[in-house]
Amino acid sequence: METSSPCPVDAVLKLLAGPWTTHVLWVLQTQGALRFGALKRAIPGISSRLLTERLRRLASAGFVAREMVPSVPPQVTYRLTERGRRLGEVLAQLQPIVSEWEAQAASEVEAPLGLP
Known part of the structure; x- marks a missing residue:
């Protein structure tokens, strides 16, 4: 992973x-190791080409x-290192913030112009 930016987290x-x-990281974190077809x-909505590229x-x-387990066809499994x-643990820490923001956005839709 290259780090040409002065900000150390830019590359990530x-x-x-x-x-x-x-989404790929989240699925592997919540479901564990998966073969390509199960992951797809x-x-x-993800294409095989894009999933391959992301992986x-x-x-x-x-x-x-x-x-990869050599067989016919080859059995390829993907898992988080x-x-x-x-990284998944760090991303999971964002969930409470995201939930809070979603709740705020929903309340703003229900009460436009800040009216109760």
Whole structure:
């Protein structure tokens, strides 16, 4: 993972900003190791090409491990590495903030102009 920015977290945030990236991490964190087909089914709407690209980028950054069992067809399983699990813990800490913001947005829709 390259770090050309003076901000030390830029490289990670740029990686996570890619489409579906956090969703892939979340599924692997909540469901554990999965084969490609099961992972694709767990993320409705993602194309095989994009899932492959996301998995390769996450693997090259050390967040996901790809394990292949030689068979016909080959059995490939993806799982979070220790680095990926640690990142997942940090991302999980955002959930209370996101829930709070969603609740605020919902109350703003219900009470426009700040009226109760």
